[in-house]
Amino acid sequence: MAEDTLNNSLEDILARPIHISKIFIHGLLRTKEDFAKNVSRKLFDAKTLREYLESAQDVQATFNNLGVTKGVGLKLDVSDDGSEGLFVHVNLVEKKRWAGAVKGFMGNDADAKIGIGGGLNASGLFPNLLGRGEKLSCCWQQALENNRKEIVFQKPTGTDYDSVASTSAYSYSGNVVLSGFKEQHTGVTLDRTINYSDFMHKFSWLGVWRQLLPLSDKTAWSVREQAGHSLKSSLKHEMTFDSRDDVILPSQGIIFRLSQELAGLGGDCHFYSKQLSLQLNQVLPKSRIVGQVGCSVGHVQPLNFTAGSVNKPLSILDKFYLGGPTSLRGFENKGIGPREGENALAADFFWLGYASLLLPPPGVRGGLLDKFRLQLFVNCGNCSNWNTESSWKKRYQDQLSTMRLTYGAGIVTNFLGAKMELNYCFPIKHQRHDKVQSGFQFGISVGD
Structure with missing residues (x-):
């Protein structure tokens, strides 16, 4: 009362x-x-x-x-x-006029056997640079197979300062070991991020000078013939809806992302690329078990802007890879899709579907063990070149008949802001040229 x-x-x-x-x-x-x-x-x-x-x-x-x-x-x-x-x-x-840090990092590495890599990161930040929320940041990052230098200027915009306009300049150099080439990028970007309703929209222009070099004399000819310089000028739009209650191990909520890129407004790269991903998370009734289902699909197609001209072949730099402990489990990184010798050639189309059950350790509530989850999963997908000359029915039949399928179980946890998982995988559908990895597979992913 x-x-x-x-x-x-x-x-x-x-x-x-x-x-x-x-x-x-x-x-x-x-x-x-x-x-x-x-x-x-x-x-x-x-x-x-x-x-x-x-x-x-x-x-x-x-x-x-x-x-x-x-x-x-x-x-x-x-x-x-x-x-x-x-x-x-x-x-x-x-805040102080500036801040800096030098630290080690660990994150996704698509060319590492276990899907992770690490290195050293030095960064500097100048907050509130001009007195109206502007921000200048710079970083230098060195890993085993790549390095990156970048400087970014951001300015808040909009009535409630919930939008951001930014520009950046960067330089990147890295060895793509599993495909047998080295890439060098030098570029500038202009971005505008707008929050509208529950969606975040990011509009970008990218201007990038790229160089592709064979990594050794063992590099496949299909890669070597693409060596040289290219200039990409593209417009990009990303739309994201995210209602998850946690980025690493969500128990409920949805994330939806649609990304589109049109290249050819200047430069010598001409293509239209689109990717879509969706993930649903829900706690099962009267339990602490979380069900998770999701899918991703992507396609890139060459374009020409001159009547009667022939489409320039897509560069391996603009295609998709699939496989690894953080994408389609049961396969090595970039282990699915076209190959020549030991080199992954990437493809212009991929799709991925997955379903998981995340179970808390039995009899445990609170404490260190409660941060771990038992994981039961099944995932399937494909990565191949989309045959535009065949009928739609034939294309779908080909995708399903060559589908890869894996199921398994493992342990997953949130470790210092990264998703760490150790799984035992059973790949039950694969193709002859795939890089299959049955048994234990360990990986770390950062982000989605």
């Missing part, structure tokens, strides 16, 4: 009408006053104490997410001059 009375009193307090007449910003150093006022102006819209608390959380999150502050305090006060309305004091604790 007393608890109900307390709850009713709290609801009455939160529903009490208020009027905010002035906002004072304190702690401005590099931050421009007009920017801070624009971020804080939503506090004026609060008509009740509950709405004020919600708006205050939004203001704190905006300042912190833009990298402007390391802490924001808000104080609601009565006016000291006898005027009507309440005053809000916003106290900002700005």
Whole structure:
């Protein structure tokens, strides 16, 4: 009874009408006053104490997410001059002018046997560079088979600063060992990221000078004949919806991603590429068991912009690979698809489907062991060149008849922000030229 009375009193307090007449910003150093006022102006819209608390959380999150502050305090006060309305004091604790770090890293590596690689990363960050949430970052990354240097400038845009405009310049060099070539990229990008409703849209222009070189005299001829320089100028659009409750081991929610790229607006690369992926996660009724199903599909086709001209063959740099502990289990990295000798040649079409059950350790709640999950899975897919000369029915029949299929079980956990898994795989459908890996398979993936 007393608890109900307390709850009713709290609801009455939160529903009490208020009027905010002035906002004072304190702690401005590099931050421009007009920017801070624009971020804080939503506090004026609060008509009740509950709405004020919600708006205050939004203001704190905006300042912190833009990298402007390391802490924001808000104080609601009565006016000291006898005027009507309440005053809000916003106290900002700005971040330092710059930050840097040198650290080791581990992540996806499509050319490593177990799908992971590592190296050294040195990075620098200059937050709130011009006083309105701008950010300048740079990094140098060195791994066993590749290195990358990049500098990125970002500026928040939009009425609520929930969109980002950015530009970057980068240089990348790496050995694609499983395909027998070395690639060098030097490029610039222009990006605009917009959040609309529950979707995030990213529009990009990419200008990249690329060089492909044989890795050794054992490189397959199909790869060697593509050696040389190319210039890619492309427009790209990515649309993402993500309602998952966790990025690494979600228990519920959906992630949907559609990516399209049109190359040929300048340069000598002409193609249209599209990829779609979908993942569904749901806790099974009256249990802690999580069911997960998903699929991915991608296709790239050559284009020509001159009437009567012949399509230029697609570069191996623009095609797809499949296989490995973080894509289609039971096969080595890039172990599915066209091959010549020991070199994976990639393909212009792929699809992947999977289903998993994630079970908590029996009899365990809380503690270290509860961070692990038992995994039962089945996955299937294919990676091949799409035969445009045959009928649609024949294409689908070919895809299903040459489908790869694997089932198995294993252990999975979230290890320092990465998905780590050890599985025992049973590949039951494969092709003669595939690189099959039955038995134990270990991998780490970062991201989706």
